[in-house]
Amino acid sequence: MEYGxxxxxxxxxxxxxxxxxxxxxxxxxxxxxxxxxxxxLPNTRYMxxxxxxxxxxxxxxDFFVGxxxxxxxxxxxxxxxxxxxxxxxxxxxxxxxxxxxxxxxxHAQKIGVVxxxxxxxxxxxLMMASSEFKAGVxxxxxxxxxxDVYSLKNPTLFIFAENDxxxxxxxxxxxxxxxKDHCKVEYQIKTFSGQTHGFVHRKREDCSPEDKPYIDEAxxxxxxxxxxxx
Numbered sequence: 001m002e003y004g005x006x007x008x009x010x011x012x013x014x015x016x017x018x019x020x021x022x023x024x025x026x027x028x029x030x031x032x033x034x035x036x037x038x039x040x041l042p043n044t045r046y047m048x049x050x051x052x053x054x055x056x057x058x059x060x061x062d063f064f065v066g067x068x069x070x071x072x073x074x075x076x077x078x079x080x081x082x083x084x085x086x087x088x089x090x091x092x093x094x095x096x097x098x099x100x101x102x103x104x105x106x107h108a109q110k111i112g113v114v115x116x117x118x119x120x121x122x123x124x125x126l127m128m129a130s131s132e133f134k135a136g137v138x139x140x141x142x143x144x145x146x147x148d149v150y151s152l153k154n155p156t157l158f159i160f161a162e163n164d165x166x167x168x169x170x171x172x173x174x175x176x177x178x179x180k181d182h183c184k185v186e187y188q189i190k191t192f193s194g195q196t197h198g199f200v201h202r203k204r205e206d207c208s209p210e211d212k213p214y215i216d217e218a219x220x221x222x223x224x225x226x227x228x229x230x
């Protein structure tokens with residue numbers, strides 16, 4: 001995506017981050033967690049700016065802490081090894097630094113979190129591990145390697161794609177059943193018909209006319225969830 005961005009890059013303790021201030025300072029902020037392509041991916045910054053335009057200061061931190069993001073032209077056979085050094089559940093040091101920055105520098109009192117792919121897995125983990133957040137949105141976050149996937153502490157929206165080569169529908173069904181049986185907070189699972197992995201933050205030229213209504217709906221649902229709980 002050719003996108004310059006509306007925000008600016010800042011240093012937050014030991015990590016870099018992309019920050020977009022909301023036009024209205026309402027004390028609300030959203031942490032946007034990257035996919036495997038890193039914090040500088042224009043698609044993710046575009047989504048952060050879209051969220052900011054709805055009344056939230058947004059921040060996209062470098063959760064890989066200086067390590068290289070995945071190269072789309074890379075050898076996928078090396079991907080599992082690459083992923084071992086980038087654990088979506090070991091981000092608490094970075095989250096704590098970002099929370100401190102949002103509260104002290106941006107005067108945020110209510111904070112949510114949104115993540116895509118790798119970041120969706122991170123959001124799912126944070127929703128079970130932390131009570132700091134008012135709400136979370138996990139967008140096609142992999143769920144298969146989570147054993148305890150239902151003890152959410154905060155309202156969570158899960159967005160999945162029907163034809164996701166990375167996340168089979170059986171995994172979505174299992175998550176749905178476990179949450180139905182055990183979850184004690186508000187949650188919603190939406191699976192979008194005919195869509196594939198990455199559809200919500202896909203670049204404009206890759207959005208076919210038949211997919212656009214689903215992309216728009218998913219983005220609208222994301223914002224509505226944040227508005228409802230933050």
